[in-house]
Amino acid sequence: MQNAVVLALITAGVASLLALSPVARLMEEEFGLAWLFKLRGPVAAPDDVVVVALDRPSARRLGLPPQVRLWPRSLRARMVDDLARRGATAIAIDLTLETPTDLIQDGALSRSIAAARSVVLVEAMEREDLSVTDARGNPAGRMAILKAVPPIEQFAKAAVALAPFPLPKVAARTNEFWSFKEDAGDRLTLPAAALQVHASSVHALWLSRLREADVPGLETLPPDNNLLAEPGAIQRASQAVRRAYLQDPLLETRLPPLPAQLGDRERRLLAAIDRVHKGPRHHHINFYGPPATITTIPFADLIEDRDVPDLKGRAVFIGVAERTPSNLDTFYTVFTRDGVDISGVEIAATAFANMLDDTSLKIPGRPVELGLLVCFGIVMGLLAYLLPPALAIAATVLLSAGWLAAAVTLFGQSQLWLPVAVPLMVQLPIALFGGLFWQYLTTNRERRNVSQAIRYYLPEKVAANLAHSPINPGASRDLLYGTCVATDAERFTTLAEAMAPRDLAVLLDSYFAAMFDPIQRNGGTVTDVVGDGIMSVWTEPQPSREPRLRATLAALDVTKAVERFNLTSPGRPMPTRIGLHAGWIMVGNVGAKGHLAWSVVGDIPNTASRIEGLNKHLGTRMLASDAVVGDLDEVLTRRVGRFRLAGKADILDIHELMARRTDASAAQLRLAGQFVEALEVSEAGDLLKAADLFRQVLSEFPDDGPSRFHLDRCLRHSAGTAPIEDAAIVRLEMK
Structure with missing residues (x-):
């Protein structure tokens, strides 16, 4: 049992050390998350968000160049007008507009953006290296900052909000997004700003409750709380509220209760924007499926008015979205298939839907995660050591399968991201290999002990056969x-x-x-x-x-x-x-x-x-x-007679072993020769003569037992006190 506990603690301890290091998170990001998404499979995307795809098929249908940046901005103006007419609550355009083109077309687009009163434009992000000096003005190093590059002025003034949307463009998978980008001035990102615009119907109630809680920084907002009326008001309001939540953890407790007559939609929107401002900046994306899982409308369908779904009350994200392998604004994700990545605009729409419904992935706190790994490791280690090998393999595999099934279920139902890579890739092999190897060592040691013990009781060959063959x-x-x-x-x-x-x-x-x-x-x-x-x-x-x-x-x-x-x-x-x-x-x-x-x-x-x-x-x-020594010349022996032993029917010639021939003394050789002569006379039946010869032997060798035995026998038989049938055979009645 002690070994089982040691193995359990090792299995739990290794996972705990990993969990405290970046290695475990990298493993879960690379392997665990992919398994969870694959096993869960695609799910239906929310109806609240739609993507308008600026794609190559639309360019071909409309006779436009493949490069979206070359499309006439008058077409984008028509698109914005149409989306506003169809009742879109938020229009997020994931296209940088920092370069002016034709004055007429730029003017048409800016008027459409202003008229919609729901457009959020993306800000490009540039990295700028600055020189740092010390108090004396001497160079002290360099630092890098992210700098927002807004659209041209007329577009910036027309939009209700400007927001960056940085995503990692690296070889690793894209698994996360930000609601606020700290190194960009803690500004709302594009999906979070779109959520704020989408929730404009509850802005007045949201701000009034915050004002009642004395949140500072709201004084510069429009007096009627209409954040859509003034460019930049949404970012200023959100930054002020974000700072208030960070500085005052008890702010939420001071907010007045919601009105009882408030509808479900309004409650849902208020809950969403509250979560954005008081929650973490960093979120893990809950992808709904492969590219185009979110309802996607080709740009050409919108312009040509072809079977466009109802957009009333829905947020629309506009950007380049291709369904072919391309490096243009696409990102490698867990749902990348056949080289087709998910576009940046669809990731923005996914992030919007995650924040709206609070379905971004949730990671348990470090203590909970450590506790789960420790418990899993202890149980795994105990099973792997205490059970016989076949049962240990079955039990640990079933436990791992149960863990994975539970993780997939919680992942799909509650968006809870439990560790699976570390339990399955680290703890399972350690416990299983360690348990089986330790059992092998223990069994092998016990086998050696038993084999050694058997050798005390059985011959070496027999003991070896017992150790390697069935009995x-x-x-x-x-x-x-x-x-x-x-x-x-x-x-x-x-x-x-x-x-x-x-x-x-x-x-x-x-x-x-x-x-x-x-x-x-x-x-x-x-x-x-x-x-x-x-x-x-x-x-x-x-x-x-x-x-x-x-x-x-x-x-x-x-x-x-x-x-x-x-x-x-x-x-x-x-x-x-x-x-x-x-x-x-x-x-x-x-x-x-x-x-x-x-x-x-x-x-x-x-x-x-x-x-x-x-x-x-x-x-x-x-x-x-x-039968033993009759032909052994290497040994000096003397025949001591022919005997029928007690309880035996056969007559045996018996020899005394005297010495190795090379070690025999002269006295032993004389004794053997004299005794054999006397024995032959005795066996011939001349008992009196034999008795004299045995006396001669005893005169030189008085302690010779065989001579004494045969002398007594000769005397008894010659005196007639004991009848004799055959003088050559000695019959013994006693053992």
Whole structure:
């Protein structure tokens, strides 16, 4: 759980850091906004605004030059007259008119503009670099300002308002507009000025309420509050009101209530112009769709009076609007398709409609945005780590899809722009990759731990197979030719009774460490550890000399290791007996009902245990069947007899392992030769002679257990106290 919390905090923290930097906003502008608009799709534009397109098809129909600036201004005059006659409430012309042309045509246009009393003309914006000096008049640097370039004087005096409309003309998308342009004197921009003209029916009520709230700067306005009667009055009124809202945050609370009988349209207009003046300067555009989504009337249709829609009560924006790829007054937006951008005049009309209905995009405050990203990151991180990989992928993808669906719904219904690029492009990959990678590391570590733990209980090869293959108990069994080595410690029961369990466990750990090393070093596999006893095995697919030799050498090394162990623990020695036998064995899983053990199955391990037990009768340490050492010249052995062990039907030739041939002493060689001679006489049935030979061996080697065993046997049988069927076979009734 701790790792899940860490991953959740990382996922949330990275997004939070991004949200506090410009990077997140750039990502949302470039990717998130485009996704939201695409998923929302085009929507119906408001009926309050219309665009008159000065386009090339109109030029061809009217026999005009392609360049709009060359069109006769008398045609524009006719257009303004017609729009005013049709009841347009505001006529915003997005064409610069700073250059005079023909006096007659300019006069006709200025008269039409003045007569309409609803025309807003755009001001061109020029950047001017100024030199800055210090208090002593020395150059101190340069600064740039935006300078408004108004239309020629007769047009400026005729229009009810002049307003700039700057938009970024860069490679990035156009996503925003301004209602007031601060570096242009905090002037109303073209769409905001058009909104003010469109709302002229409520100017008197709007200004009277502001005057009652003692808003300064309204003294210079026309006394009858008719802002359309005097050029520049709209800009002066708006700038004064804007300053008042910025300086007095409580101004809105001092405004008198609206009259109860006020109509819905008037209330809507008052709310719109109030929002413009008290709200932010900067707005994000809520595009309605691709070019011409807003009702667009070709200029030629208006001049030729062709099926022009009803314009009464609507604001009209006039400008160049082409539906073909062009760099002329067009802007790259989220709805740019096939190289066709949206014209500047349609963006102005869109901005007007956004302000009128308060549908420009709304970004949640920084605390809210951070809170959403943190919550999303925490949930995403927890799911990615706590769930299994397949479920983690499904859950995080579904959560992301749900987040995106909610964002699209709020975007379409409330114009709320929630972050989607950072959650989907940053948090989702971090959480998913981090969760899966962390799970992989955890699983891999656990697998290594389990694999390491299994290796304490199972052979290396078996443990490796379990780690990489499905477990099939029935199939995990092999018939192999193997040599089994059984060991058992003497006096263990006495030690166990005299020692505390914890001390006994420590002693056994040291004992087994001493035993396992020579077994494993010689290629053996420990298959069972029961009490103080060990069963180990050397296997090959077919009968082979090599595993028998390695098992025999391991037994010799085990004996030396036990001798060294006993020297380090003199008060608690554990002398060990060893038995070896070879043959076909079954190696694999043994068990049922969900509990299995890896073991060696067959007669061979049982017989090896019987041979190990034979050491107690013969007074030896290491015994092996002839099947193991019969042809091993590398090892000095002596045959100690033919035995039928307790509970066994087969008769085995048993040998004592004495030493490596290269390490054998002269005494061991003499002992082996003398003993074999006495054994052969005994097996031939001459028990008395054999007894004399065994006495001779014991005279030189008084501690030799096999000689003592066979001497006693010869004496018992020769005295007739124990009947004998076959002198060559020793039958044991006890283990």
